[in-house]
Amino acid sequence: MTQVSVGAARAIPERPPLPLVGHAFNVPAGADFLAYLQKEFREFGPVYRLRLFGRDTVMVGGLDLVTELSDETRFRKHVHADLVEVRALAGDGLFTAYNHEPNWRKAHDILMPAFSLGSMRGYHAPMLQVARSLIGKWDRLAGVQSVDVPDEMTRLTFDTIGLCGFGYDFESFRRDDLHPFVEAMARALVFAQEKGESIPGSELFKRKKVERFRADVDLMTNLVDDVIRERRASGDTSTDDLMGLMLHTKDPVTGEPLDDVNIRHQVITFLIAGHETTSSALSFALYYLTKHPEVLARAQAEVDALWGDTESPDPQYGDIGKLTYIRQILNESLRLWPTAPAYAVEPIEDTVIGGKYPVRKGESLMVIASALHRDAAWGENVELFDPERFTPEREAARSVHAFKPFGSGERACIGRQFALHEATLLLGLLVHRYRLIDHTDYQMKIKSTLTIKPEGFSLRLARRTGDERRLPAAPATSGACPPRRRRAPPRTAPRP
Numbered sequence: 001m002t003q004v005s006v007g008a009a010r011a012i013p014e015r016p017p018l019p020l021v022g023h024a025f026n027v028p029a030g031a032d033f034l035a036y037l038q039k040e041f042r043e044f045g046p047v048y049r050l051r052l053f054g055r056d057t058v059m060v061g062g063l064d065l066v067t068e069l070s071d072e073t074r075f076r077k078h079v080h081a082d083l084v085e086v087r088a089l090a091g092d093g094l095f096t097a098y099n100h101e102p103n104w105r106k107a108h109d110i111l112m113p114a115f116s117l118g119s120m121r122g123y124h125a126p127m128l129q130v131a132r133s134l135i136g137k138w139d140r141l142a143g144v145q146s147v148d149v150p151d152e153m154t155r156l157t158f159d160t161i162g163l164c165g166f167g168y169d170f171e172s173f174r175r176d177d178l179h180p181f182v183e184a185m186a187r188a189l190v191f192a193q194e195k196g197e198s199i200p201g202s203e204l205f206k207r208k209k210v211e212r213f214r215a216d217v218d219l220m221t222n223l224v225d226d227v228i229r230e231r232r233a234s235g236d237t238s239t240d241d242l243m244g245l246m247l248h249t250k251d252p253v254t255g256e257p258l259d260d261v262n263i264r265h266q267v268i269t270f271l272i273a274g275h276e277t278t279s280s281a282l283s284f285a286l287y288y289l290t291k292h293p294e295v296l297a298r299a300q301a302e303v304d305a306l307w308g309d310t311e312s313p314d315p316q317y318g319d320i321g322k323l324t325y326i327r328q329i330l331n332e333s334l335r336l337w338p339t340a341p342a343y344a345v346e347p348i349e350d351t352v353i354g355g356k357y358p359v360r361k362g363e364s365l366m367v368i369a370s371a372l373h374r375d376a377a378w379g380e381n382v383e384l385f386d387p388e389r390f391t392p393e394r395e396a397a398r399s400v401h402a403f404k405p406f407g408s409g410e411r412a413c414i415g416r417q418f419a420l421h422e423a424t425l426l427l428g429l430l431v432h433r434y435r436l437i438d439h440t441d442y443q444m445k446i447k448s449t450l451t452i453k454p455e456g457f458s459l460r461l462a463r464r465t466g467d468e469r470r471l472p473a474a475p476a477t478s479g480a481c482p483p484r485r486r487r488a489p490p491r492t493a494p495r496p
Contacts, residue, residue, distance in 0.1 A: 326424050
């Protein structure tokens with residue numbers, strides 16, 4: 001254990017707990033849980049202890065402590081209670097594997113080439129194909145009826161990961177309802193979260209929900225197993241996507257391939273992680289664009305400068321890296337609403353954090369990203385939406401540990417570049433093609449499962465005209481956005 005004097009050692013702050021239930025009576029369920037955690041950080045500071053039904057978790061939200069917890073010689077991933085429940089779906093997949101399970105390292109090393117520059121270039125065309133499916137649907141609805149934004153983004157990201165990763169088309173834009181796999185996954189994630197937050201053993205009194213959960217897991221398992229069998233039966237030995245790599249690549253250390261059960265776990269992991277967080281990030285970004293017309297105007301100026309007044313541009317892979325202001329909008333949306341709102345680490349040995357708080361080997365230390373992303377290091381008005389926080393100059397001046405929407409270290413999201421390319425491409429296409437009409441004056445309401453998204457958010461759409469895309473140019477407010485307008489949009493304080 002790291003040495004600390006008796007006088008310096010301090011218990012981690014916490015509210016007085018009740019026997020057995022701990023702080024459970026203080027904690028709201030569902031969407032209000034995140035707001036509660038934020039309130040506790042404002043009262044206790046960057047670290048406090050939360051006790052729920054015999055489970056103790058140290059909640060961390062300050063940059064200095066997160067920087068310390070990012071030292072992988074002292075801390076490693078902790079599979080916390082919610083992830084333990086998700087193992088019923090994803091087993092020892094990349095996201096839910098325990099540190100001692102050998103398949104994590106095998107799968108990680110086998111799958112890393114899937115996110116190389118060459119592979120990313122290969123994903124661009126199917127990403128664009130799915131984006132055009134969504135745009136085709138939105139064109140038919142423009143001026144006619146509203147679109148359910150989170151639902152539409154879910155369809156897009158689910159089809160994208162299915163097509164890019166496994167050569168499977170869920171055909172979400174050719175059907176009115178969601179694919180049964182998506183509905184089963186959504187129900188299963190809600191059940192897993194509720195079970196993780198409930199009194200241990202209370203599922204014994206929820207027989208119908210438990211049976212529904214088992215049926216949903218069976219549906220997902222059977223579909224993925226069918227995809228694996230069909231790929232094997234096809235004789236296709238290519239390694240151009242995630243499925244091909246897992247089927248036909250041997251682990252360089254052990255010389256062994258992944259077995260079919262673990263391949264199934266990895267497929268379900270990517271289908272969960274590859275669609276849920278990206279769809280939510282796009283939904284939040286579209287929300288903020290509707291509330292900040294000056295930001296939307298600048299985003300449109302950027303895409304208009306790149307793609308001109310062509311109604312249906314043909315974005316190339318290299319174009320996406322030029323959409324720097326669009327990327328700033330996505331990053332700022334992820335700062336305020338990190339769609340995977342927390343990750344956990346554990347001490348490898350007994351140690352002390354912050355110079356004074358003893359923590360035990362294996363203890364759950366939960367980093368709350370939304371609290372970290374409001375640290376004083378972000379400057380003033382941290383609740384306000386401002387993409388200028390992500391200019392290259394301000395990013396270079398800020399700690400790399402201040403922004404953690406994809407987790408941390410070697411167990412961070414392996415597909416983050418995939419997600420950001422997909423989201424930047426789609427957001428650029430949407431602001432180039434449509435005017436976004438906030439027809440209900442939507443007020444943010446968070447829906448929380450294991451991820452978060454805006455609930456009940458819909459938009460009406462209107463097609464932009466060529467004249468709108470040919471507005472006179474003027475100097476932009478920073479190098480991140482090409483000049484487009486005669487006057488720069490007025491710089492007012494962004495609204496929360």
